[in-house]
Amino acid sequence: MPGFELFGDRERQEVNDVLESGILMRYGFDGARNGHWKAKELEQAICSTFHVNHAQLVSSGTAALTTALAVLGIGAGDEVIMPTFTFVASFEAVLSVGAVPVLVDVDDSLTLEPNAVRAAITPGTKCIMPVHMCGSMADLDALQEICKEHDLLLLEDACQSIGAKYKGKYLGTIGDAGTYSFDFVKTITCGEGGAVVTNSDKTYAALDAYSDHGHDHAGVDRGADLHPYLGYNFRISELHAAVGLAQIKRLEEFLAIQKKNYDLLKSILATIPQISFRRIPDETGDSCGSISWFLPSEEKAKAVVAKLKAEGILGGNFYWYDNNWHYVRNWHHLKNIATYNKLNIEQIETLERLSSKDFSVSDAILSRCITTNISLSWTEEQIKEKGEKLKSVVESVF
Numbered sequence: 001m002p003g004f005e006l007f008g009d010r011e012r013q014e015v016n017d018v019l020e021s022g023i024l025m026r027y028g029f030d031g032a033r034n035g036h037w038k039a040k041e042l043e044q045a046i047c048s049t050f051h052v053n054h055a056q057l058v059s060s061g062t063a064a065l066t067t068a069l070a071v072l073g074i075g076a077g078d079e080v081i082m083p084t085f086t087f088v089a090s091f092e093a094v095l096s097v098g099a100v101p102v103l104v105d106v107d108d109s110l111t112l113e114p115n116a117v118r119a120a121i122t123p124g125t126k127c128i129m130p131v132h133m134c135g136s137m138a139d140l141d142a143l144q145e146i147c148k149e150h151d152l153l154l155l156e157d158a159c160q161s162i163g164a165k166y167k168g169k170y171l172g173t174i175g176d177a178g179t180y181s182f183d184f185v186k187t188i189t190c191g192e193g194g195a196v197v198t199n200s201d202k203t204y205a206a207l208d209a210y211s212d213h214g215h216d217h218a219g220v221d222r223g224a225d226l227h228p229y230l231g232y233n234f235r236i237s238e239l240h241a242a243v244g245l246a247q248i249k250r251l252e253e254f255l256a257i258q259k260k261n262y263d264l265l266k267s268i269l270a271t272i273p274q275i276s277f278r279r280i281p282d283e284t285g286d287s288c289g290s291i292s293w294f295l296p297s298e299e300k301a302k303a304v305v306a307k308l309k310a311e312g313i314l315g316g317n318f319y320w321y322d323n324n325w326h327y328v329r330n331w332h333h334l335k336n337i338a339t340y341n342k343l344n345i346e347q348i349e350t351l352e353r354l355s356s357k358d359f360s361v362s363d364a365i366l367s368r369c370i371t372t373n374i375s376l377s378w379t380e381e382q383i384k385e386k387g388e389k390l391k392s393v394v395e396s397v398f
């Protein structure tokens with residue numbers, strides 16, 4: 001999955017351009033920067049790669065979500081519908097703008113279950129935030145229909161699914177806005193970084209300003225910029241953008257390797273009669289960053305995990321049900337409302353109800369699910385060996 005596995009000369013060259021000029025800031029210092037505008041170039045590359053009108057780089061995927069929510073006008077007391085299975089950044093961002101995360105069950109696609117989304121809509125709902133988990137997508141047709149019916153915003157968290165497509169369009173570019181993460185373990189990396197993409201000129205103008213203290217970037221220099229709106233600092237540095245610029249040029253290569261490795265591993269796993277695979281709404285659009293598969297019961301899944309662990313080969317295989325970063329079951333800090341900053345009353349009331357909420361539908365999915373990450377550096381022999389090993393472990397628990 002991660003681009004850091006193939007970090008090399010091209011990344012070093014791009015970073016060296018920045019080091020040689022010494023201009024580590026993405027804005028201003030026009031004369032001293034030797035013509036290098038890495039962040040701007042990376043934004044242009046994101047637009048042309050993902051066929052989207054605008055891209056705003058920021059300092060992380062979490063900052064991308066926060067910025068996107070804010071400029072879409074989502075704030076104090078507004079409800080955002082999001083899945084029980086995601087990364088904690090999704091609810092962190094919602095809480096940070098004063099909004100309320102409303103957690104909803106996932107189905108065997110490991111993403112939002114459209115009927116559960118419908119059932120969660122209230123007069124306070126503003127936005128549906130699907131999370132395209134583990135390299136693949138949510139059922140966007142169904143979610144877009146719900147958004148239209150109820151006049152809701154659609155914000156796609158595509159942080160884990162860079163390069164994946166739904167019906168020919170890149171994830172992230174389909175909703176009102178979408179987010180990517182370029183943290184160290186994502187498909188392409190900046191070290192730390194993220195982006196918001198959108199086709200709306202108005203949303204983009206707000207993204208550009210909000211992520212840089214409200215600067216309208218219309219002055220002759222930074223001092224001459226106006227600040228018609230409040231903003232914050234979620235800027236990316238030129239050093240980070242330089243790494244991303246080298247990485248995005250290699251995205252096609254990374255995706256091709258991922259697909260080749262995925263296809264080979266899946267062909268072996270498909271010969272295990274006791275397992276089934278995650279449902280993918282558009283199979284051809286999968287970024288192939290990982291393979292998610294189901295055992296018939298929680299007991300069998302736990303037996304497989306225990307055996308993989310005992311044999312020292314659990315690494316790269318994720319059992320989300322027990323994980324405390326990705327699944328609601330172990331988000332005790334959220335359920336206990338253990339925050340440093342004070343939350344508003346709508347947030348507190350919703351979070352107080354979280355512990356007693358029934359997530360048995362999600363439990364029944366996640367308790368049986370194992371996700372195997374696809375590495376870019378595997379050889380064919382290693383993949384065959386891994387596949388056969390997984391097969392023998394699964395068969396041994398039946």
Ligand SMILES: *Cc1c(COP(=O)(O)O)cnc(C)c1O
Pocket residue numbers: 060061062063086087089090131157159160181182183193194
């Ligand atoms: C990684 C990730 C994020 C946050 O990205 P960072 O760059 O690590 O802040 C958000 N959502 C999902 C689903 C992620 O996997």
